[in-house]
Amino acid sequence: MAKLTRRGVLGAASGLAAAGAASAGTPAGLPAAPQNPEEAARDTAYWEAVRGLYDVTDEMIHLEHGNWGMMARPVLDAHKAALDRVNARTSIYARREFGRDFQAIQSAAAAAIGAREDEIVFTRNATEAMLALISGYNRLRPGDGVLFADLDYPAMQTAMGWLSARRGAVVHQIALPEPATYQGLIDTYASALDANPGIRLILLTHVSHRTGLVLPVAEITEMARARGADVLLDSAHAFGQVEFDVTDLGADFIGLNLHKWIGAPLGVGAIYIRRGRTEDIDPYMNAAEPPPESIRARVTTGTVNFAALLAVPEALELHKRLGAARKAARLRHLRSVWAETLRDHPGVDILTPADPRLHAGITSFRLAGQTGVQENAALAARLAEEFGIFTVMRDGLASGACVRVTPAVFTREDEVFALVAALRHVTGG
Numbered sequence: 001m002a003k004l005t006r007r008g009v010l011g012a013a014s015g016l017a018a019a020g021a022a023s024a025g026t027p028a029g030l031p032a033a034p035q036n037p038e039e040a041a042r043d044t045a046y047w048e049a050v051r052g053l054y055d056v057t058d059e060m061i062h063l064e065h066g067n068w069g070m071m072a073r074p075v076l077d078a079h080k081a082a083l084d085r086v087n088a089r090t091s092i093y094a095r096r097e098f099g100r101d102f103q104a105i106q107s108a109a110a111a112a113i114g115a116r117e118d119e120i121v122f123t124r125n126a127t128e129a130m131l132a133l134i135s136g137y138n139r140l141r142p143g144d145g146v147l148f149a150d151l152d153y154p155a156m157q158t159a160m161g162w163l164s165a166r167r168g169a170v171v172h173q174i175a176l177p178e179p180a181t182y183q184g185l186i187d188t189y190a191s192a193l194d195a196n197p198g199i200r201l202i203l204l205t206h207v208s209h210r211t212g213l214v215l216p217v218a219e220i221t222e223m224a225r226a227r228g229a230d231v232l233l234d235s236a237h238a239f240g241q242v243e244f245d246v247t248d249l250g251a252d253f254i255g256l257n258l259h260k261w262i263g264a265p266l267g268v269g270a271i272y273i274r275r276g277r278t279e280d281i282d283p284y285m286n287a288a289e290p291p292p293e294s295i296r297a298r299v300t301t302g303t304v305n306f307a308a309l310l311a312v313p314e315a316l317e318l319h320k321r322l323g324a325a326r327k328a329a330r331l332r333h334l335r336s337v338w339a340e341t342l343r344d345h346p347g348v349d350i351l352t353p354a355d356p357r358l359h360a361g362i363t364s365f366r367l368a369g370q371t372g373v374q375e376n377a378a379l380a381a382r383l384a385e386e387f388g389i390f391t392v393m394r395d396g397l398a399s400g401a402c403v404r405v406t407p408a409v410f411t412r413e414d415e416v417f418a419l420v421a422a423l424r425h426v427t428g429g
Helices: 006-014 044-051 073-096 098-113 126-136 154-167 182-195 217-226 306-310 312-322 324-339 373-387 413-426
Strands: 120-123 145-149 170-174 199-205 230-235 253-257 269-273 348-350 363-367 392-394 402-405
Touching: 073 098, 073 306, 073 312, 098 120, 098 269, 098 306, 098 312, 120 126, 126 154, 126 230, 126 253, 126 269, 145 154, 145 182, 154 170, 154 199, 170 182, 182 199, 182 217, 199 217, 217 230, 306 312, 312 324, 324 363, 324 402, 324 413, 363 373, 373 392, 373 402, 373 413
Parallel strands: 145 170, 145 199, 199 230, 230 253
Antiparallel strands: 120 269, 253 269, 348 363, 363 402, 392 402
8 A cells, every 4th residue: 555645645645624724823913703603613714814813833743732732823922021020130120019919810810710719829730739639628538438540640549549548438430331322321320329329429521641531521520519529629630611600511620721722821720619619628738817717728839930921921812812611622623533433444443433412622532442551552653653633642541542633623624534544554444
């Protein structure tokens, strides 16, 4: 079989997708987008204008945006300006002006997730946020159960296991069904709670970093609460990728990122604790400052990255301008362009369901029967080296390893169709 080059794979993709619009450069302003999110998701001209806000490299076809999000140029410019300002004035700024600026930043971030200002505190990332919540959760008694799943993030799994030594908890792990269904996921957690009525704490991952599976968070959280269990929700990949409002989710404790799908500078995450539940998370190492009743006592970072925080309002403003519903629809569309095209291909297993309630932009796959780490790492390497398509291997699933594909809102349809062409070539069909 002849080798298919990067140029060739893009050429093959052009037979599958309409020709992409020419680069729009850096637009002075975005055109009006259709109000209907599903219609907007297919508006090529609009998303090409959005692409013009980002310094997208043509080095490779970049389908691994799940690590962290590229800053749009207005956010990057704001970050650079803030860095110059802070660097020039150091503690003069930190001690005399940052408090005023921080109030506005916190207010904007809280409003963006549907929270009150006293319900959030910034962290460096979602991992720091979740570890503070897990380690600080103080309602467990010796013998109480804690539950996590195979799709949860490794650091959070480790921390949940640590509760055995720290709090005397009994640790339970489950494997989520594959293929998953909406009701099947709810039933899986219900079965675990029925089999282990002593479970008092559940770790849920809103959008899996491994496969992109989106959990029915509100339903599982409500069910857990009715059975006397709290939920710690890992929303690292949710805020900015799916429509997100803490009131709708129902979870009292959430960790999230702003540097993934919101596109803030690296080093910005947050903890949400619903008002009235703060005392159920211990102050960090018994911190006395800030006051122990404040959510800010639940994590201690020390000197913060002032410049990164100062660029957060610009990132939130762009997120608002693009529209949470439009972004979510665009990412689902780009994901489905390749995943549903290959859904029935005999040589490819798509790991995230077609049900739009259960996926966002991230989706993983493996070649039929190839579940090993080395096989999937080799496949990701081949896609990069032979076809110029950048993806990443993920492992830790009960069913085996896989390759993760993560477009961004500015990804072009012909780029995801290039993945279709490459995988058809790899599988001989």
